[in-house]
Amino acid sequence: MSRRTTPPIESRAPRPLRADAERNRQRIIAAAHEVFAERGLNVTLDDIGHHAGVGVGTVYRRFAHRDELIEAVFEDQVGRMIAAAEQALAHEDPWEGLVEFFLVSAEDFAQNRGLREVLLERAHGKTAVAAMRDRFTPVADALIARAQEAGRLRDDIETTDFPVIQIMLGSVSRHSGALAPELWRRYLTLILDGMRRDRPGPSPLPVRALEPHEFDQTLM
CATH class of the missing domain: 1.10.10.60 (Homeodomain-like)
Structure with missing residues (x-):
C-alpha cells in the first residue's frame, strides 16, 4: 500500500x-x-x-485585531474618495470639479468620525492610509494642475494643502457636530473663495456663524 x-x-x-x-x-x-x-x-x-x-x-x-477590521471597513470608503476625485477630474469645468470634490470629501468627513480619525489622524489603519495616499496623490496633482492651467485656481496651491484643509474642516465638524452639523460648509466656502483666482466677488455663506453662547458650547 x-x-x-x-x-x-x-x-x-x-x-x-x-x-x-x-x-x-x-x-x-x-x-x-x-x-x-x-x-x-x-x-x-x-x-x-x-x-x-x-x-x-x-x-x-x-x-x-481591531486594525484589521478598521482596514476592512474603510477600504471601500477610501475607494469612494478616489472615485470622487476621478469624477471631479472628468468635470468639464476644472474649478467646479475641484469644488465638487471638496464638497463630497468634506461631507464624508463631517458625517463619519471614524473616517476623520483614520485618514486625518492616522492613529489606526496605517496600511490603508498609505495605500490611499499612493492612489490619491496623482489624481489630486492633476486636479490642481488642471484648475491652475485654466486660470481658476491660485498658482501657489500645492497637493499637501488638500489634507491640511480637510484637517481644519474635520476639526470644525468634531467640535460643532452636535450643535451645528452643517457649520463646516461655511468655512469651506471661505476657504474656496481664498483659493479661487478669478473670483468675481465674495460667495454667499451657506450657514450662519455661531452665536457667542453657541461658540462656548462647542469649546466645551
Whole structure:
C-alpha cells in the first residue's frame, strides 16, 4: 500500500468562507461602519460584536485585531474618495470639479468620525492610509494642475494643502457636530473663495456663524 501524502501547506489554496461565516463577516463590517462613524475608532471588538448581534468570539474569528477590521471597513470608503476625485477630474469645468470634490470629501468627513480619525489622524489603519495616499496623490496633482492651467485656481496651491484643509474642516465638524452639523460648509466656502483666482466677488455663506453662547458650547 502506498502511503497517502499531505500536500505542503504552502501549496494549499485558502478555503472560501462558508455562506454563514461570510454573512457574519459582512454583518460585522456593516456594524463597524455604523459604530466607527458615530463613536470613532476607540471602541472595542466587544462593542462591534454587540452592535452586530454576534459574540465577540465570532468577531475574533473573522478579524484578528481591531486594525484589521478598521482596514476592512474603510477600504471601500477610501475607494469612494478616489472615485470622487476621478469624477471631479472628468468635470468639464476644472474649478467646479475641484469644488465638487471638496464638497463630497468634506461631507464624508463631517458625517463619519471614524473616517476623520483614520485618514486625518492616522492613529489606526496605517496600511490603508498609505495605500490611499499612493492612489490619491496623482489624481489630486492633476486636479490642481488642471484648475491652475485654466486660470481658476491660485498658482501657489500645492497637493499637501488638500489634507491640511480637510484637517481644519474635520476639526470644525468634531467640535460643532452636535450643535451645528452643517457649520463646516461655511468655512469651506471661505476657504474656496481664498483659493479661487478669478473670483468675481465674495460667495454667499451657506450657514450662519455661531452665536457667542453657541461658540462656548462647542469649546466645551
